[in-house]
Amino acid sequence: MTISNRVKILAAAGVSGLVLGLAGMGGALAAGPGPETCTKCHEDEVASYAQSVHGQKGNARGAADAGQCSSCHGDATEHVKARGKAPMKNPGKKTMAAGESNGTCTACHKSDSNRSHWEGSTHQQRDVTCSSCHSVHAAKDRVLAKITQPEVCYSCHKQQRAEVNRPSRHPVQEGKVSCSDCHNVHGSVGPKLVKRDSTVDTCYQCHAEKRGPFVHNHSPVSEDCGNCHNPHGSIGESMLKIRMPMLCHSCHTPHGGQVVQLAGQGQTTAQLSATSSGKSGINYTQGRSCLNCHTQIHGGNNPNATNPPAQFMFR
Numbered sequence: 001m002t003i004s005n006r007v008k009i010l011a012a013a014g015v016s017g018l019v020l021g022l023a024g025m026g027g028a029l030a031a032g033p034g035p036e037t038c039t040k041c042h043e044d045e046v047a048s049y050a051q052s053v054h055g056q057k058g059n060a061r062g063a064a065d066a067g068q069c070s071s072c073h074g075d076a077t078e079h080v081k082a083r084g085k086a087p088m089k090n091p092g093k094k095t096m097a098a099g100e101s102n103g104t105c106t107a108c109h110k111s112d113s114n115r116s117h118w119e120g121s122t123h124q125q126r127d128v129t130c131s132s133c134h135s136v137h138a139a140k141d142r143v144l145a146k147i148t149q150p151e152v153c154y155s156c157h158k159q160q161r162a163e164v165n166r167p168s169r170h171p172v173q174e175g176k177v178s179c180s181d182c183h184n185v186h187g188s189v190g191p192k193l194v195k196r197d198s199t200v201d202t203c204y205q206c207h208a209e210k211r212g213p214f215v216h217n218h219s220p221v222s223e224d225c226g227n228c229h230n231p232h233g234s235i236g237e238s239m240l241k242i243r244m245p246m247l248c249h250s251c252h253t254p255h256g257g258q259v260v261q262l263a264g265q266g267q268t269t270a271q272l273s274a275t276s277s278g279k280s281g282i283n284y285t286q287g288r289s290c291l292n293c294h295t296q297i298h299g300g301n302n303p304n305a306t307n308p309p310a311q312f313m314f315r
């Protein structure tokens with residue numbers, strides 16, 4: 001069958017636009033010429049498209065059954081006629097307004113539950129486009145794989161690259177935890193694009209034991225893990241924002257604010273006892289510092305009402 005015959009047939013069937021794509025059209029309605037026409041000038045893009053989710057046939061919502069290349073690039077009739085000299089819509093180009101670029105994608109992806117908060121999200125408002133992160137034509141879309149994803153983010157988020165490389169951190173470099181384990185970059189109801197409705201709920205996904213319930217809660221824990229931790233990493237241990245005991249001192253003036261003494265500097269035995277009013281200064285600052293005694297810092301389950309007072313984060 002010649003091209004003109006095919007076009008006549010399709011035109012007779014009520015298909016608008018010049019259809020030049022032949023083999024493998026599978027009866028799809030193409031608003032303009034399809035992949036076969038583009039191959040001789042864009043071999044790579046046609047090949048990557050054919051291998052991608054978008055090029056897969058048989059998905060009722062996919063590009064393959066909705067105009068192929070034209071579903072994202074528009075009608076290429078003039079472009080082909082002018083042998084590439086006429087402009088084409090390219091959602092990856094900086095010159096295209098962010099809203100228009102995103103519109104190309106949301107035409108099909110609007111109703112996805114993962115993107116229901118895209119409108120008004122930080123990235124949408126800051127003119128970050130779908131194609132700033134996604135590579136539709138690459139053999140592998142780097143942002144979808146845990147191990148390669150952070151590099152995509154670091155191109156705009158340099159500070160997080162530094163934080164994730166600190167001594168105490170999540171295993172992000174190893175590909176075990178990724179940015180998208182904690183963030184829904186397409187928008188969320190939580191602060192800072194966290195994946196769940198709040199920071200704590202985001203952390204509980206993997207650290208369920210910190211949720212409790214506890215007999216004695218430590219209120220900053222159930223409020224926001226970020227009160228004490230930098231989830232991206234820290235210089236000190238356990239991803240703590242500030243070292244011990246200064247971390248605790250940022251909210252508490254413990255033990256009557258008494259000046260810490262070193263053991264052996266004139267303290268009585270009573271002062272050295274953990275349950276009496278005075279405590280050995282060495283216990284405050286050495287070893288695990290305040291955690292030498294207040295071990296249950298995320299919440300305690302000691303039912304004891306006295307000696308030592310259970311409410312004070314003791315085991």
Ligand code: HEC
Pocket residue numbers: 034035038042045046049050054063068069070071072073090091092093131134135136137138
């Ligand atoms: C799902 C949407 C989508 C479909 C379908 C699609 N493209 Fe693209 N195309 C893009 C995006 C987005 C870019 C920008 C670069 C990127 O993100 O990979 C692009 C870029 C291009 C470019 C420019 C490459 C460059 O180096 O600047 C060409 C050429 C191209 N596409 C051709 C095609 C052809 C031919 C087809 C059909 C076989 C096709 N595209 C199908 C979305 C699409």
Ligand code: HEC
Pocket residue numbers: 032033034035037038039040041042069070073076079080083084085087088089090093
């Ligand atoms: C005869 C060669 C030829 C054919 C056939 C052709 N193109 Fe192109 N196309 C070009 C050239 C050359 C450019 C680069 C134009 C430029 O950089 O200004 C280009 C650029 C593009 C771009 C990028 C535009 C931009 O501004 O970044 C897209 C998208 C594109 N073509 C899509 C297609 C699609 C889809 C088809 C098939 C339906 C197709 N082209 C067929 C030669 C061709």
Ligand code: HEC
Pocket residue numbers: 053054059061062063066071072091104105106107108109130131134136141144
């Ligand atoms: C014609 C409809 C259509 C358009 C336009 C479209 N997509 Fe898709 N996209 C799909 C379908 C269908 C899937 C397969 C998954 C599904 O069924 O939900 C998909 C899958 C994806 C995936 C997941 C890929 C994977 O390997 O799991 C990404 C990422 C994606 N699209 C990004 C984009 C971006 C970015 C754009 C705009 C440049 C875009 N899409 C435009 C229909 C579309």
Ligand code: HEC
Pocket residue numbers: 102105106109112114115118123128129130131132133134143144149180183184185186
């Ligand atoms: C800031 C980077 C970024 C931007 C901007 C972005 N995405 Fe994504 N996208 C991701 C990451 C990371 C994943 C994988 C993890 C996930 O699902 O959250 C993903 C996954 C996807 C998937 C497949 C899995 C799923 O969630 O269904 C689709 C489809 C998709 N994005 C479409 C889009 C569309 C459409 C836009 C624009 C409206 C967009 N993305 C904007 C980073 C981004």
Ligand code: HEC
Pocket residue numbers: 122123126128132133143149152153154155156157179180183185191192193194
């Ligand atoms: C093209 C640039 C770009 C890329 C790529 C990008 N972002 Fe962003 N992101 C921004 C901008 C701009 C902001 C607004 C705040 C700012 O200036 O840092 C932002 C803000 C954020 C915020 C804070 C949201 C808030 O409400 O304050 C998070 C979290 C975030 N991005 C995560 C990611 C992750 C995860 C990735 C990779 C999957 C990513 N971003 C990729 C540009 C980008």
Ligand code: HEC
Pocket residue numbers: 150153154157160161164170172177178179180181182183191192194199226231232
């Ligand atoms: C373990 C969970 C977790 C991981 C993994 C994670 N983040 Fe975050 N991120 C958070 C939380 C929680 C906040 C909010 C912190 C706050 O409120 O101070 C945040 C905040 C941000 C912000 C906003 C910072 C600001 O000060 O406004 C950006 C940008 C960001 N993250 C990017 C990333 C990138 C990029 C990655 C991957 C390299 C990543 N995050 C990995 C939990 C995480």
Ligand code: HEC
Pocket residue numbers: 168169170171176177178181182199202203204205206207225226229231237238239
């Ligand atoms: C996707 C799962 C996941 C999520 C979500 C997650 N974490 Fe983690 N977290 C891990 C893994 C894995 C480790 C490393 C455990 C190990 O090395 O044994 C870890 C370790 C930690 C550590 C100990 C680090 C050290 O140096 O000992 C802290 C503190 C921590 N996470 C806090 C958080 C906070 C706060 C959040 C929420 C903002 C969070 N995590 C969300 C998986 C997760």
Ligand code: HEC
Pocket residue numbers: 200203204207210211218220221222224225226227228229238240291297298
């Ligand atoms: C009041 C400060 C504070 C808050 C708030 C806090 N933590 Fe911690 N967290 C610590 C301290 C101190 C350590 C070190 C404990 C140790 O070495 O025994 C720690 C250690 C951890 C560890 C590693 C050791 C372990 O116990 O598994 C994880 C995981 C952790 N925190 C998760 C969380 C999560 C999740 C939240 C929020 C629900 C949270 N933390 C809130 C102070 C805090």
Ligand code: HEC
Pocket residue numbers: 218219220227228247248249250251252290291294297311312313
């Ligand atoms: C972000 C502020 C904050 C930080 C940091 C913090 N706490 Fe607390 N802590 C509180 C608040 C608020 C209470 C509840 C006080 C109340 O309800 O009377 C509390 C209660 C306690 C209690 C129970 C005593 C009481 O009066 O109920 C102990 C013990 C305690 N914290 C120890 C620590 C230790 C040890 C650290 C360091 C690892 C620490 N806290 C870090 C805010 C903080």
Ligand code: HEC
Pocket residue numbers: 245248249252253254255256273274275276277279280283284289290291292293294308309312
């Ligand atoms: C040697 C054990 C021990 C060490 C170390 C210790 N505490 Fe305590 N802490 C106690 C005991 C016992 C109580 C019960 C009330 C009391 O006897 O003062 C207590 C009570 C508290 C209280 C509640 C009463 C008050 O004074 O507000 C806070 C807050 C507190 N400690 C914080 C800290 C901080 C912060 C550090 C580290 C600088 C620390 N503790 C180190 C044993 C210790």
